[in-house]
Amino acid sequence: MTASSFVPDIVGIDLGTTNSLVAYWHDGAPHLIPNALGQTLTPSVVSLDDDGSVLVGLAARERLQSHPQRTIASFKRGMGTATSFRLGDRVFRAEDLSALVLRALRADVRARFGQDVDRAVITVPAYFSDAQRAATRNAGLIAGFAEVSLLNEPTAAALAYGLNERDDSQFLVFDFGGGTFDVSILELFSGVMEVRATAGDNQLGGDDVDACVERWVMDSAGLPAELMGEPVFVSKLRARCEAAKRALSSDPTARISFQHGPHLIDLTLGIDQFERLIQPVLDRLRYPVETAIRDARIGTADLSAVVLAGGSSRLPAVRQLVTRMFGQFPSASLNPDEVIALGAAVQAGLKTDAVELAERVMTDVCPYTLGIESSKQVSADRHTAGFMSPIIARNTVVPVSRVQSFQPLTADQRVISVRVYQGEARLVKDNIPLGQFDVDLPRSTDGRWPHIDVRFTYDVDGLLEVEATPKLGEQAAGPSRRLVIQNSAERLSDEQVAERLQALSSLKMHPRERMEVRALLARAERLFMQLALDERERLGHEITRFELDLESQDPRRIAQGQAGLQRLVQLCEADSPLGV
Known part of the structure; x- marks a missing residue:
């Protein structure tokens, strides 16, 4: 196939905490696109080179130790927050850094096909909040994609796994990546792939495994806590701990040895001790699994397979945990590092109505409960506000539309404030606010109390429409008020996207054709320091x-x-x- 013979209409992207990949659908199968170094995994690392140009990928990762103040990794956890990251004399938000990674992947697509592809399916953790999803969509737009749709990561893994499955089955996707953990239970029947339940933890991943080892090194070597404020020391420590973690996947012991100023660290970590250190992380993996199984109303014996996704699922301790929890060995048919990107490519094929996928149908669920604030009567003459009244429960199949009625606290109340929230907590103060509006109530002339019908409509692209209609009895008694929450108020306007795109365009991307040379130099500089x-x-x-x-x-x-x-x-x- 030549670059001119085929160009996909849409690509699938796994925007990961540790690594990112891009793929496309063609000739009945998903295909990964290599980067400038010929590798399919592009490290999600960004660095400002000494000449002010931007390095993304392996060359940037090699500079984590030699230029820690000009290099950043693991910024995905900052998506959807006000957290800022400083590289040299410049400050970035997480979506800006993600946009730079996406821009590098888009360049790889251009190099592969000879022209840009302007549509993308980008995967997100299933338990990403509304604001985090908005930030991911914004990153895609800032990177230059004209159209961005989102896909839950475990759903993507399920699409890749179920591509060649023909028998009806139920299976669980255990997605343990560098920064997040998701679990989804899916059912395949008559060509329909349906998500039954999903759960997760946005603050749990391989980075937390590394942190356990880092704390052990600090304690065992008797190092002063102040060292954790020195970027050069932290970059050295993290690199050695990550290398030890990888070594323990195949060896019974790993050595952590380096010098920083007067401090000489030379320790040996055994596999048994390592597994004791990370036990708190392993324990935290259990709760989302139990939640998903409970919501899906199935038993572990009902699962025909457990599919692993995410690089951190390669840890032997994680695989052993999965085997014990489900009484079966996890499926090893797909590479955990690649399965999500391959699934995103399948979704891209579905969006372009690929003939090979004509008999496949995909359904997903709303990952969070959506509702409004309400008051409850706590005594004969007293009401207390601040309670969450769910309208769409978590793990409801989407698209979905639900309606509930609410009445004012007093007969002469003229306005009801509709405050929309997302989350599972009993009180709205512990959930995430999405938006609000006021609804005027009609006056009653016959003693009937007015009320409002609040309808939530949620679609597969994460667009929530809230409509409130004032009523007297069954009859509408005033104009409806409507609020559309399109992946939250954090969604950028066209003008804002253009402004951010122009700001990032002022950064000179390092020439793609010289990335191999730059990566070699960064690797040599990192080794020189060691x-x-x-x-x-x-x-x-x-x-x-x-x-x-x-x-x-x-x-x-x-x-x-x-x-x-x-x-x-x-x-x-x-x-x-x-x-x-």
């Missing part, structure tokens, strides 16, 4: 020589210098006790 002083001279000399090769702009000289530096870096890494 080597002992007496081991640095040869590598430092080779880095300098290669930089001179680049300045010569001689392709043959650059290729020779790149090959030489590559060999030396590989040799140094092979000799490293850290195996990094």
Whole structure:
């Protein structure tokens, strides 16, 4: 297939905490698109290079240790919040950083097909709040996509898993990524994929596993807490702890060894001790699973398979937990790192009415309870406000429309304030406000109390319409008031998108065709910092020589210098006790 023979109308994107991927649907199957380095996984890391250009992906990740104040990772948890991140002399919001990652993926699509694709399905954790979903949609628009639709991550994994399933079945998707955890239970019957229930934790992921190890290192080495305020130390610590976590997936012990100023850290972590350290994380994985099973009204024995998604699900302790919880080994038919992106590509195929998917139908659910604030009578003459009155319960199949009636506290009340909330708590103060409006009540001439009918309509794209109609008896008695909450008030206007897009466009993206060279230099610089002083001279000399090769702009000289530096870096890494 040549770049000109086929161009997809829409791509599927897994915008992950740790890594991001992009895929498309063609010839009856999903296909991943490689980045400039030929890899399908693009680290969700952004860095400002010394010349002010933006690096995204592996080259940026390699700079986490050498340039920690100009590099950022794990910003997905900041989506939908006012949290800001500083890179050098610039400040970004999480959706701006996500937009830079998406822009890099969009460039990979352009390189693959020779032109831009302007529509995207972007996956989000199933338990992402309304504001977090809005931020993700905004990031896609800021990245230059003209149309963005969202898809729950476990639903995407289910689409990829169920693509070749023909028998009716029920299965659970256990999606444990770098920053979030989701679990969904789905049923496949007669070609229809229906989400039965979903639950999750937006503040639970592989980053929390790393944090357990980091605390152990600080305590075991007797290090002062003030070090956690030093970016260079924190980047070194996190890199070594993550490397140890990966090593323990195959080895019984892992060494954590590095020096920072006068502090020498040299520790050995065993697999049993590691699993004890992360037990609090494993315990937190249980609650969303139990919630989803309870909401789906099934037993674990009713599940035909458990599908793993997310890179953190590779941990042996997690797989053992899943096996114990469900009494069966999890499915290993799909790569946990790729399954969500592949599912997003399937959804892209569904949106373009691909003939191979003509017999497939996908239904999803509303992940949160939606309702309004109401008052309750606590005594004969007293009412207390602040209670949540659900109108659409969590895990209701969408699209859905529900209506409830509410009456004023007194017969002469002329206005009712309709305040819309999202969440599971009993009191609205513990839930998330989405919007509000006032409804005028009619005067009653025959002693009947007026009331309002409040109708919630929620569709598959996360658009909530709230309509309140004043009534006397069964008859409408005034104009209806309507509020449309399109992935929250955080949704940007066209003018705001254009303004943010222009602001990010002023940042120079590092040339895609030179990303391999830049990643090699960043890798060499990171390794240089890790080597002992007496081991640095040869590598430092080779880095300098290669930089001179680049300045010569001689392709043959650059290729020779790149090959030489590559060999030396590989040799140094092979000799490293850290195996990094």
